[in-house]
Amino acid sequence: MMAATAVLGLAAPALASPYYPRCAPIGTAGNEICIRFINNNTGVDMGYFKRAGNPVTVRFSYQSGSFRNWDGGWFTAVRGVPTTPYTYAWNGTNPGSCITGYLHVSDGSQYSTGQLCR
Helix, strand or coil: CCCCCCCCCCCCCCCCCCCCCEEEEECCCCEEEEEEEECCCCEEEEEEECCCCCCEEEEEEEEECCEEEECCCCEEECCCCCCCCEEEEECCCCCCCEEEEEEEECCCCEEEEEEEEC
8 A cells, every 4th residue: 555645835736546558537636537458358347536525426337339338336435545446357258359447436427537448
């Protein structure tokens, strides 16, 4: 586990983990959703970096071509450690060459990672 130190007068740290090649902001408070291929491209992993704001009930899905895979169900995300995301992995789903991740919010809004191709 890494500890972060704040220093006055310096820029904020870069967002997103270097382990995720595709991330997209959610709002203006530094929250992000990210996606990547895992396990030699046979699976998909998504992360939600909840860095600010009130608790929110969400779930993940990803799309590859016309096929969409959903996570295990709704969960409540609360603001946490900036470098530790909520994650969900789909192993052995053998996605196509391009994937797009989605974060669904219980109020009906939806956010996209944008498309990631290998």
